[in-house]
Amino acid sequence: MARWSFPLVPDTNFAEGSTYSYRRKHVYVEEGVVLARSCVAEGQVVLGRGTTVGANTRIWRSVIGRDCKIGEAPAAPVRGRRERPLMVSRRSGSRAPPRRRQRGD
Secondary structure, three states: OOOOOOOOOHHHOOOOOOOEEEEOOOEEEEOOOEEOOOOEEEEEEEEOOOOEEOOOOEEEEEEEOOOOEEOOOOOOOOOOOOOOOOOOOOOOOOOOOOOOOOOOO
């Protein structure tokens, strides 16, 4: 999963019907994955189609198949707002997204 076997990595979608995309820090996510805002995926993770990852969940060095449910189900997305697709942890260990700067900061 660390791209050592390129070109045989998930995001080449060599298997029929696979739709993986590569994210930072060796995280592969297939279409249709639902992630809670507070979940964290770190290094060498593969998430299959239809998988749901709940709040306050940390996934590390794992391969999760299709249609799996991990943790509590995330809340339904608010109409008109798009859920962030994935939050990869920073080295500092912070899980919160960067704060938007206010006028006068």
